[in-house]
Amino acid sequence: MSILAINGGQKAVKKHPKKSTIFQIMVEEQVQTVSNLVRKREISFSPVVSELEQKWAQYTKTKYCIAMNNGTATLHSAFFSVIEEPSDEIITSIHTWHLGVTPIICAGGIPIFCDIEPLTLNINPAEIERKITPRTKAICVTHCYGHPADMDEINKIAKKHNLAVIEDASHSHGCEYKGKKTGSLGDIGCFSLQGSKLMTGGEAGILNTNNKKYYQQAIILGHYERFSSLSSRYDRYKGNTETVPFMNAGFKYRIHPFAAAMALVELKYLDERNSLQLKNCTYINDGLERIEGFAGAYVAPYVTKLGWLNFLIRFDPEYFKGIPRTRIIEALQAEGIEASAGRPGYIPLVRQSMLNDRQHHPGKVIWHHFIKNHPEYKVGDYPVAEKVLFERIAINPMRDVEFDQEYLEQVLEAFRKISKHKDELK
Numbered sequence: 378m379s380i381l382a383i384n385g386g387q388k389a390v391k392k393h394p395k396k397s398t399i400f401q402i403m404v405e406e407q408v409q410t411v412s413n414l415v416r417k418r419e420i421s422f423s424p425v426v427s428e429l430e431q432k433w434a435q436y437t438k439t440k441y442c443i444a445m446n447n448g449t450a451t452l453h454s455a456f457f458s459v460i461e462e463p464s465d466e467i468i469t470s471i472h473t474w475h476l477g478v479t480p481i482i483c484a485g486g487i488p489i490f491c492d493i494e495p496l497t498l499n500i501n502p503a504e505i506e507r508k509i510t511p512r513t514k515a516i517c518v519t520h521c522y523g524h525p526a527d528m529d530e531i532n533k534i535a536k537k538h539n540l541a542v543i544e545d546a547s548h549s550h551g552c553e554y555k556g557k558k559t560g561s562l563g564d565i566g567c568f569s570l571q572g573s574k575l576m577t578g579g580e581a582g583i584l585n586t587n588n589k590k591y592y593q594q595a596i597i598l599g600h601y602e603r604f605s606s607l608s609s610r611y612d613r614y615k616g617n618t619e620t621v622p623f624m625n626a627g628f629k630y631r632i633h634p635f636a637a638a639m640a641l642v643e644l645k646y647l648d649e650r651n652s653l654q655l656k657n658c659t660y661i662n663d664g665l666e667r668i669e670g671f672a673g674a675y676v677a678p679y680v681t682k683l684g685w686l687n688f689l690i691r692f693d694p695e696y697f698k699g700i701p702r703t704r705i706i707e708a709l710q711a712e713g714i715e716a717s718a719g720r721p722g723y724i725p726l727v728r729q730s731m732l733n734d735r736q737h738h739p740g741k742v743i744w745h746h747f748i749k750n751h752p753e754y755k756v757g758d759y760p761v762a763e764k765v766l767f768e769r770i771a772i773n774p775m776r777d778v779e780f781d782q783e784y785l786e787q788v789l790e791a792f793r794k795i796s797k798h799k800d801e802l803k
């Protein structure tokens with residue numbers, strides 16, 4: 378085992394991980410439930426939607442819930458609910474998916490960014506307070522890759538300044554902070570249920586809240602079919618429903634029943650799948666602690682349940698001095714590990730042209746307030762994100778694979794080889 382596979386040696390990983398039984402059972406149930414809907418012609422409206430909403434509200438221990446056609450729609454609804462005046466500000470992280478930010482602009486707001494914590498990769502609470510202005514309306518938190526953000530700190534700041542807290546929990550279905558589910562820790566929880574997520578409907582989203590006003594605002598934005606459920610005395614359009622029953626803000630965010638049916642089955646198995654994945658990932662995490670130059674994915678003491686959307690292990694750039702990340706990734710791939718630089722598009726948002734490229738802004742009309750009023754976003758203002766995001770390597774998150782110690786040991790052996798023979802990568 379002394380020659381690296383990238384240099385012609387044998388691969389360390391010879392086994393293939395086996396798909397878990399619970400995953401196979403889940404898929405079969407989804408096939409059944411979706412085909413039943415096709416037969417019943419429940420292809421636009423179906424009771425499965427309210428069943429999903431009730432079960433999700435129970436699961437997250439929240440009062441109101443609306444399933445939608447995607448996660449972006451849930452975020453748009455959340456920002457629409459809290460933004461009152463054009464150019465109100467939403468504080469968010471420089472490290473998230475761009476569709477967690479563009480809906481702020483589409484709802485009339487301006488995103489204000491904070492740098493991240495070096496270990497969790499989530500918004501750094503210590504940065505938030507100095508970004509608050511009289512125009513700030515909310516703090517938006519993404520629980521990146523599944524790892525919950527430090528919500529006690531964030532909620533404390535929000536309370537002090539009377540701000541709403543929006544959680545983008547698109548990566549963290551079933552994950553818990555101090556015994557409570559992500560998405561139930563702030564004022565509005567937003568979840569993508571897109572195909573790659575810990576729980577999916579193929580393409581869908583779900584929003585939950587304990588706040589009736591936010592729930593009603595979400596209905597006004599994208600759910601004309603639910604207007605009869607609104608009281609006529611809600612804030613923004615007070616009285617209008619009595620005379621104009623279709624006071625719809627212009628969007629249609631209804632979930633497809635097939636997606637709702639798929640997601641219901643996923644919910645049933647979510648905890649079990651998260652636990653199995655955590656067992657696999659913890660084995661790798663523990664093993665990496667004993668290999669020089671590598672470390673596992675960080676888990677904060679406040680985390681009580683975890684699933685990994687992406688499993689980002691760490692390498693020490695000092696130990697691998699002179700060897701670029703791409704070279705380490707290639708070496709891991711050659712050893713038989715699925716390794717990559719992570720989710721494409723998850724580079725710090727400040728490097729993405731949508732923010733600063735005034736000539737090529739999309740949606741010149743709906744983005745008008747933003748183009749006119751946004752602050753200059755400078756790359757140098759987010760030094761932690763600029764450094765630590767490039768010190769991570771994404772490896773197969775081992776979701777839905779059976780726990781197989783022999784396979785996991787082979788994975789660790791690949792890391793050991795690379796650590797020991799790093800000079801051969803130069």
Ligand SMILES: Cc1ncc(COP(=O)(O)O)c(C=O)c1O
Nearest residue numbers: 447448449474476477547569571
């Ligand atoms: C953090 C985050 N927010 C929002 C979204 C948007 O969700 P959707 O693709 O379901 O619209 C995603 C999707 O990947 C995401 O990762």
